[in-house]
Amino acid sequence: MTTLPTLGEWQPIGAGSQEPEPRPEDVRRIAELEQQVRDLQAAAEEPKPMAKQKAGFDGWSLRIALAATIGLTASGEFALAELAGWARELAWLLPVAIDVYVVQAFRRHRDVAQALVLMVLANAVYHLAAAGLFGVSASGRPEWWLIVGVAAIAPFVMWRIHRMSVPQRKKPAVERSQEQPQTLTETPSERAHAAAPERPAERSPKAPSERPDRPQSERGRKPSSERPSGAQKKPKKSGGASAKKSTTVLRRERARRLYDELGRRPEWTEIRDALVADKLADKDVSRPTIQRVRDAIERDEPALAALGTDNVRALNDQTKTA
Numbered sequence: 267m268t269t270l271p272t273l274g275e276w277q278p279i280g281a282g283s284q285e286p287e288p289r290p291e292d293v294r295r296i297a298e299l300e301q302q303v304r305d306l307q308a309a310a311e312e313p314k315p316m317a318k319q320k321a322g323f324d325g326w327s328l329r330i331a332l333a334a335t336i337g338l339t340a341s342g343e344f345a346l347a348e349l350a351g352w353a354r355e356l357a358w359l360l361p362v363a364i365d366v367y368v369v370q371a372f373r374r375h376r377d378v379a380q381a382l383v384l385m386v387l388a389n390a391v392y393h394l395a396a397a398g399l400f401g402v403s404a405s406g407r408p409e410w411w412l413i414v415g416v417a418a419i420a421p422f423v424m425w426r427i428h429r430m431s432v433p434q435r436k437k438p439a440v441e442r443s444q445e446q447p448q449t450l451t452e453t454p455s456e457r458a459h460a461a462a463p464e465r466p467a468e469r470s471p472k473a474p475s476e477r478p479d480r481p482q483s484e485r486g487r488k489p490s491s492e493r494p495s496g497a498q499k500k501p502k503k504s505g506g507a508s509a510k511k512s513t514t515v516l517r518r519e520r521a522r523r524l525y526d527e528l529g530r531r532p533e534w535t536e537i538r539d540a541l542v543a544d545k546l547a548d549k550d551v552s553r554p555t556i557q558r559v560r561d562a563i564e565r566d567e568p569a570l571a572a573l574g575t576d577n578v579r580a581l582n583d584q585t586k587t588a
Contacts, residue, residue: 342389
């Protein structure tokens with residue numbers, strides 16, 4: 267009868283076995299495969315040289331066509347130089363200068379249009395002059411401006427070859443300044459600060475005849491120093507709100523103090539001048555921007571809007587005089 271092993275005699279599967287060591291043949295084969303992979307990667311990264319075109323019929327035909335074209339154009343340019351009065355021993359230098367300039371323009375891919383135009387003009391002017399249609403007098407003598415034009419070809423070619431020999435430079439990218447000019451638009455933090463919902467107890471009653479509601483981003487908040495003693499203070503915002511007062515709040519505080527300084531409802535130009543003096547706005551600040559600041563103040567304190575009437579002004583003046 268077969269007996270089962272006890273608990274102490276049990277062993278996990280593979281606990282007593284060891285991994286077999288790799289054979290030398292396998293190690294060598296893996297090393298060879300890795301070397302082949304590295305060679306293939308290196309070959310793929312190396313730039314492949316352009317295959318040389320075999321000198322066959324196609325290659326020689328292109329050269330023959332090029333030589334024939336240069337010979338035809340050179341003959342007209344040579345005759346044009348003689349027509350302009352150059353000696354025969356020096357006239358052949360003109361076609362050499364023009365044709366070499368054209369060939370280099372094609373090889374460098376620069377000044378191609380200028381070179382072709384010069385070659386075409388030189389041949390066209392000669393053939394028209396030889397037919398007596400252009401640039402020559404009735405007796406066949408070249409005009410003075412034709413002589414000057416032919417003489418100017420050499421300096422022109424010299425100038426263009428000098429420009430072609432200068433290496434091309436890449437235009438540096440224009441660096442944009444990361445500092446943006448200060449504008450009167452509200453920042454996201456200011457909009458979040460101004461758009462905070464107000465408590466029902468602090469909202470002022472609004473008559474139907476008052477101005478329409480403005481967006482939440484334009485509603486102002488009254489400074490804590492000017493609130494009534496019985497008004498409940500709003501809790502300070504925590505989290506991402508900045509401890510420093512925003513530009514919008516500073517503008518409203520300065521404009522609010524202007525009511526007390528003048529004893530009346532200030533004009534929008536007076537508010538603008540006060541903000542510009544305290545460097546809270548630019549000189550070209552628009553009237554709607556100032557109007558939004560004044561509307562926010564008078565929305566929190568409706569009594570300030572009445573200071574602009576004549577009756578209230580007269581009453582204030584009498585009080586000050588008394």
